[in-house]
Amino acid sequence: MASQVTFIGAGNMAGAIIGGMIESGFAADAITATSPDDAVLAPLRERLGIHTATDNAAAVAEADVVVLAVKPQIMRQVCEGLRDAAQARRPLIVSVAAGLPAETLERWLGGELPVVRCMPNTPSLVGAGAAGLYANARVDEAQRRLATELMEAVGLVEWVDDEALLEAVTAVSGSAPAYFFLMFEAMEEAGVRLGLPADTARRLAMQTAFGAAKMAMASDKPPAELKRNVMSPGGTTERAIEHLEQAGLRTALAEAMEACAARAREMADELGRD
Numbered sequence: 001m002a003s004q005v006t007f008i009g010a011g012n013m014a015g016a017i018i019g020g021m022i023e024s025g026f027a028a029d030a031i032t033a034t035s036p037d038d039a040v041l042a043p044l045r046e047r048l049g050i051h052t053a054t055d056n057a058a059a060v061a062e063a064d065v066v067v068l069a070v071k072p073q074i075m076r077q078v079c080e081g082l083r084d085a086a087q088a089r090r091p092l093i094v095s096v097a098a099g100l101p102a103e104t105l106e107r108w109l110g111g112e113l114p115v116v117r118c119m120p121n122t123p124s125l126v127g128a129g130a131a132g133l134y135a136n137a138r139v140d141e142a143q144r145r146l147a148t149e150l151m152e153a154v155g156l157v158e159w160v161d162d163e164a165l166l167e168a169v170t171a172v173s174g175s176a177p178a179y180f181f182l183m184f185e186a187m188e189e190a191g192v193r194l195g196l197p198a199d200t201a202r203r204l205a206m207q208t209a210f211g212a213a214k215m216a217m218a219s220d221k222p223p224a225e226l227k228r229n230v231m232s233p234g235g236t237t238e239r240a241i242e243h244l245e246q247a248g249l250r251t252a253l254a255e256a257m258e259a260c261a262a263r264a265r266e267m268a269d270e271l272g273r274d
């Protein structure tokens with residue numbers, strides 16, 4: 001029988017992973033999602049055919065894998081409500097929450113449990129996610145494979161062996177779809193100022209990002225060389241790249257990513273205190 005996977009929380013991130021799992025052929029029957037609000041669950045039930053529940057503990061009582069997908073700020077209260085069910089069932093816990101350490105989650109869940117911390121991203125919805133995973137010492141090989149299988153159903157999986165590296169993963173991929181969406185906004189606005197209809201500028205910018213990523217992934221050349229190949233000497237791209245460098249795009253990205261990782265550490269300190 002397939003492993004039963006229960007998602008605690010059915011918001012943006014859980015919805016993206018569940019949607020991607022179904023798309024990649026996971027049995028809807030093996031997936032349960034919970035929310036305090038049945039209005040959030042009804043479309044998932046009707047559109048995807050998964051099980052839903054408003055009682056978190058009851059859903060955990062039948063799970064092999066419990067994916068914790070609520071906001072970090074309410075994770076403690078949610079985990080404490082799951083204590084008895086989690087200790088009785090001892091499922092693999094997969095947390096997608098930013099910041100919160102595995103040890104803190106175990107404590108809130110009432111004791112030692114196998115915990116995989118996962119930092120996914122929302123393109124999981126279209127099977128193009130990128131996730132960093134870390135397992136605590138209580139996760140066995142079969143559970144590691146299960147977590148890999150779950151997240152590979154929705155995209156790329158990279159394991160890290162130092163939990164602190166998940167902060168870097170958050171900066172490089174967890175939060176990063178938003179950086180690209182910001183670029184799409186900015187490129188569309190600039191395209192409109194240059195005279196293009198907004199939807200034409202948007203489509204061209206998005207297709208170009210898609211093409212650039214696809215080409216870079218298929219190539220054995222480093223991005224710097226692919227970039228040089230677009231830059232004819234004395235041409236248009238060279239002028240554009242000079243502007244981006246002078247305007248400090250590299251520094252802005254580095255600082256934004258450092259701030260992102262620092263915020264993950266801050267959240268662990270703020271929320272993990274007893």
Ligand SMILES: NC(=O)C1=CN([C@@H]2O[C@H](COP(=O)(O)OP(=O)(O)OC[C@H]3O[C@@H](n4cnc5c(N)ncnc54)[C@H](OP(=O)(O)O)[C@@H]3O)[C@@H](O)[C@H]2O)C=CC1
Pocket residue numbers: 008009010011012013014034035036037040056069070071072074078096097098119120121122174175
């Ligand atoms: N969004 C993203 O791109 C990413 C998010 N994450 C992590 O994913 C987690 C969820 O984020 P996200 O999906 O964006 O947030 P959402 O707010 O979209 O989803 C959280 C869901 O949990 C529900 N919820 C609230 N209380 C409970 C409860 N007691 N039991 C069950 N469900 C409950 C909320 O319902 P209601 O709205 O009714 O309160 C909401 O639907 C966070 O920990 C975040 O750090 C990680 C990587 C990327």
Ligand SMILES: O=C(O)[C@@H]1CCC=N1
Pocket residue numbers: 098170174175
């Ligand atoms: O912004 C956040 O806190 C979450 C975690 C990574 C992406 N979204």
